[in-house]
Amino acid sequence: MSVAGRQGDMSLIRFHYLIATSEGVDYVQEEHALGLYSVDDMLEFFGRAGLTARYEPEGFVGRGLYVARKAA
Numbered sequence: 001m002s003v004a005g006r007q008g009d010m011s012l013i014r015f016h017y018l019i020a021t022s023e024g025v026d027y028v029q030e031e032h033a034l035g036l037y038s039v040d041d042m043l044e045f046f047g048r049a050g051l052t053a054r055y056e057p058e059g060f061v062g063r064g065l066y067v068a069r070k071a072a
Helices: 039-048
Strands: 002-007 010-021 024-035 051-056 065-070
Touching: 039 051, 039 065
Parallel strands: none
Antiparallel strands: 002 010, 010 024, 051 065
């Protein structure tokens, strides 16, 4: 199971796992912190990485898609 929240420009997701083994059941948690960036921010990051990029708002499933390649 997971519980998600937002703190500023970060999405915080805490995952909770029950893992069954032959020795019993363990409970484990982990937290993921994911940066939330604008399209302009992402295009800038691609440029800093030496890539030429564009953003396709529709993408394959309506959620957007970045297409990038090594800059010439």
